[in-house]
Amino acid sequence: MSDSTPLFLGLDASTQALKASLLDADLNVLSELEVRFDRDLPHYKTTGGVSEPTASDDAGTVVAPVMLYVESLDMLADRMRAASWPLSRIHAVSAAGQQHASVYFSRAAPKIFTTLSTDKTLTEQVEMAFSRKVVPNWQDSSTVEACKAFEAAVGGAAELAKVTGSKAHTRFTGPQIYKFRTQEPEAYKDTERIGLVSSFITTMLCVGSGGDEATVIKGIDESDACGMNLLDMRAASSIPSTESRGNLEPGWNQTLLALASGESEDPSLGGAAELERKLGVIYRDAGSSVGTVGSWWTQRYAFHPDCQIFPGTGDNPATFLAFSLAERQAIISLGTSDTVMVATHQYVPDPDFHAFFHPARLPSSGDAFFNMLVYKSGSLAREWVRDQYCAADWERFNADVEKFKLDGGDKRTGFYWLRPEIIPSGASGVHRYTKAGGDWEKTGEFSDSGMNASAILETQFLNYRYRSSSIVAGPSSSVVDTNTLPLESIYAVGGASSNSTITQTMADVFGCDIVKPVQPADDGKGWSPANYNFCSVGAAYKAVWGWSRAQGGEVQEFDDFVHATKSKQAKKAGLGEGGEVEGGVQVICRPREGRTKVYTEVIGEWKQLEERAQNEK
Ligand SMILES: Nc1ncnc2c1ncn2[C@@H]1O[C@H](COP(=O)(O)OP(=O)(O)O)[C@@H](O)[C@H]1O
Ligand SMILES: O=C(CO)[C@@H](O)[C@H](O)COP(=O)(O)O
Numbered sequence: 001m002s003d004s005t006p007l008f009l010g011l012d013a014s015t016q017a018l019k020a021s022l023l024d025a026d027l028n029v030l031s032e033l034e035v036r037f038d039r040d041l042p043h044y045k046t047t048g049g050v051s052e053p054t055a056s057d058d059a060g061t062v063v064a065p066v067m068l069y070v071e072s073l074d075m076l077a078d079r080m081r082a083a084s085w086p087l088s089r090i091h092a093v094s095a096a097g098q099q100h101a102s103v104y105f106s107r108a109a110p111k112i113f114t115t116l117s118t119d120k121t122l123t124e125q126v127e128m129a130f131s132r133k134v135v136p137n138w139q140d141s142s143t144v145e146a147c148k149a150f151e152a153a154v155g156g157a158a159e160l161a162k163v164t165g166s167k168a169h170t171r172f173t174g175p176q177i178y179k180f181r182t183q184e185p186e187a188y189k190d191t192e193r194i195g196l197v198s199s200f201i202t203t204m205l206c207v208g209s210g211g212d213e214a215t216v217i218k219g220i221d222e223s224d225a226c227g228m229n230l231l232d233m234r235a236a237s238s239i240p241s242t243e244s245r246g247n248l249e250p251g252w253n254q255t256l257l258a259l260a261s262g263e264s265e266d267p268s269l270g271g272a273a274e275l276e277r278k279l280g281v282i283y284r285d286a287g288s289s290v291g292t293v294g295s296w297w298t299q300r301y302a303f304h305p306d307c308q309i310f311p312g313t314g315d316n317p318a319t320f321l322a323f324s325l326a327e328r329q330a331i332i333s334l335g336t337s338d339t340v341m342v343a344t345h346q347y348v349p350d351p352d353f354h355a356f357f358h359p360a361r362l363p364s365s366g367d368a369f370f371n372m373l374v375y376k377s378g379s380l381a382r383e384w385v386r387d388q389y390c391a392a393d394w395e396r397f398n399a400d401v402e403k404f405k406l407d408g409g410d411k412r413t414g415f416y417w418l419r420p421e422i423i424p425s426g427a428s429g430v431h432r433y434t435k436a437g438g439d440w441e442k443t444g445e446f447s448d449s450g451m452n453a454s455a456i457l458e459t460q461f462l463n464y465r466y467r468s469s470s471i472v473a474g475p476s477s478s479v480v481d482t483n484t485l486p487l488e489s490i491y492a493v494g495g496a497s498s499n500s501t502i503t504q505t506m507a508d509v510f511g512c513d514i515v516k517p518v519q520p521a522d523d524g525k526g527w528s529p530a531n532y533n534f535c536s537v538g539a540a541y542k543a544v545w546g547w548s549r550a551q552g553g554e555v556q557e558f559d560d561f562v563h564a565t566k567s568k569q570a571k572k573a574g575l576g577e578g579g580e581v582e583g584g585v586q587v588i589c590r591p592r593e594g595r596t597k598v599y600t601e602v603i604g605e606w607k608q609l610e611e612r613a614q615n616e617k
Contacts, residue, residue, distance in 0.1 A: 004461055007086060008547065010540025011076075011095040012533060013201050015137065016049040016074040019354060021536040022085055024568040027562065028519065029532045033079050035072045037064075044338060050137050058179075060141035060170065069197070071123045073204055075461025077301050080280045088302045091203055092295065092543035094286075094310040096318030096535050099227040100171045101113050102359050104132035104180070105193040105203075110213035113203070120301040122204065123463040131191040132180065138171040146175035146182075150229055153259045156350045163253055165226045165233045165347075166356035174229035178260045185262075188269060193276045198224050198312030198547035204335065205309050208295030218270045218290050219281035222250065223359035224314040230256050231282070233355065235367075243396040250284075251359075252276055281312070286360045287546035287558065289438065291576050310546040315535045316341065317359035319493075320370055322538030323517070328472060328488045330467060332464060332506065334496035338378030340464050342487070343370050346474045352423050353467060358560035371471045373464065374422050379496050381416045385456045386510040389449040398501035400450035401457055405505070412436040412457035415613040423467065424614045431613035438610060457502060461509035462599060462606045468510075485511040485596070492588070495535060500589065502524060507589040511596030514589040520573035527575065527586065 005024060013017040019034040037049045045052065050064050057063075080087060109129035116125050136142075147168035151157050157167035168175060173196065181188040195203065195217065202218045212301070225231040232239070232253040243255065254272050258264070263271035270277075283290065293307040313321075316339065323331055325343035333339040345367055349355050358368035382397075390397040406412075414432040421427040432455070433440045446452060468486040470477070491513050492503050503514045518527035545561050556564065566584040 012536035092547035094543035095201035099314035106131040109336040143175035146178035204240035215589035335494035400453035
């Protein structure tokens with residue numbers, strides 16, 4: 001790499017850390033850095049990135065101090081400089097932020113953000129730029145009343161999902177704004193703008209001295225806006241003439257804005273029109289720059305004055321971008337919670353899961369979306385089974401999965417909802433069923449405790465397969481076809497994807513390949529697993545895509561751009577494809593002969609049992 005080649009930065013402001021990835025124009029990840037909130041900024045006294053609840057907090061309140069995020073930016077910038085990252089060669093930056101969480105800018109913010117001194121840190125200068133000192137975290141569940149009001153306003157959970165892509169969720173931004181406006185009307189009045197974490201980081205990248213007060217606070221990315229319960233995602237043609245959604249396309253739903261802003265309760269707060277103004281523009285083209293890096297960054301850290309800033313997006317949309325999914329491909333993240341993301345060209349709203357706009361589509365291209373399923377009972381539930389029944393040992397857990405996996409004989413299944421589950425909604429408790437010839441019967445414990453290991457994995461993957469089938473079938477299909485395999489391949493990521501018994505079971509249940517991304521090894525002698533932070537890397541891919549478009553070359557769809565650039569990357573590294581590596585992706589598990597049939601035969605009955613278990617006390 002010569003000393004003048006352009007570099008690109010992706011940021012990920014997630015729950016527990018602010019992370020950065022440095023890439024070159026061929027999408028090679030060169031280096032990564034992070035600031036971990038609990039460890040590196042202990043004076044904010046957070047645990048897992050969030051504050052201890054205070055006596056005055058409502059039940060379920062989970063927040064973090066906004067200045068924690070500001071100070072993490074100061075610290076990250078210092079770390080990038082200390083690690084000798086060539087900041088002056090960074091040509092474009094894009095950020096990702098934890099979804100749903102909102103940041104409240106005060107009336108003083110535009111002035112503060114355009115009159116900063118380079119000699120001082122952000123932390124020393126911007127405290128008064130926020131009308132709310134805390135950021136409600138995505139784990140917050142204190143807005144149950146607001147959620148009820150949101151669903152009632154449009155005719156129920158299914159209707160709200162049709163309008164906004166999701167039923168009401170306590171963590172979503174609309175219900176959070178409703179709560180803030182109700183509990184702190186004066187602070188709401190003093191709020192100039194409301195952003196998401198992604199738009200807040202994007203804004204902070206543009207601050208300095210001498211900028212334009214009117215535009216220094218940036219708008220909200222269209223894909224991230226889908227996590228707010230405020231954006232009307234319906235096609236314009238399907239909106240009844242009696243409903244309006246403002247001037248933008250797609251735009252904020254006016255009924256929901258009126259509700260969140262308390263239009264009928266306290267007109268002095270400005271109603272829907274004022275809330276719409278506070279939310280600002282929606283960026284429809286994530287590959288179009290929102291401005292250049294602010295003078296605070298150029299003067300203090302020697303960023304190049306032409307460095308372009310691209311709209312920030314949510315952490316899940318950014319992770320989605322790191323994989324450029326084709327239709328019928330999915331990402332399954334086996335982390336603390338399990339998350340499934342499936343790409344689709346149809347808008348598939350469903351109260352069980354979330355629909356988002358594709359986070360990097362050309363305005364001229366057709367519809368593109370992804371659906372996301374979020375499960376609380378991911379690794380924590382698997383760990384519980386391991387600890388209760390498998391001597392707290394993954395090796396033993398794996399051996400039990402193999403020994404007791406379902407076959408053509410006696411059947412058993414279990415549901416392990418240790419905390420109230422998201423899908424199916426509100427399901428809780430541990431429920432086990434067996435079938436030896438006749439009907440399924442509820443049982444206390446299985447005849448062999450090792451059966452729990454296979455039961456939990458099989459039930460989790462049958463669940464993900466069943467819901468993936470309904471996404472792939474599209475909105476018009478009322479019956480889920482469980483005989484057809486929904487997916488062609490799955491990217492497995494997250495901590496538990498290192499366990500090959502788990503990924504093999506996933507391959508068997510879904511009947512498709514499980515893959516992982518690879519990149520040219522540092523020694524140039526082959527491929528190595530891409531173990532980078534996919535979220536900040538996905539954000540950086542978007543910055544490279546947007547920057548390349550601005551260079552006047554051929555305008556490509558994001559996914560085509562990433563595929564073409566990666567093949568170039570492989571060619572440059574002298575690496576051929578073939579064998580287990582194709583398109584920068586390595587197959588790690590293939591379904592075993594005869595195994596998928598076992599699951600296809602049982603999935604219908606399994607679904608009925610899931611409904612039964614959901615209704616059990
Ligand atoms: N060998 C393994 N087998 C199964 N699960 C594992 C294994 N190693 C790690 N995990 C699981 O991975 C989880 C952490 O995943 P990670 O993606 O790091 O989480 P997050 O990013 O959500 O904090 C742990 O809770 C653990 O149960
Ligand atoms: O709420 C959701 C998705 O709906 C979470 O996935 C948040 O987006 C936070 O993610 P992390 O900070 O844990 O990565």
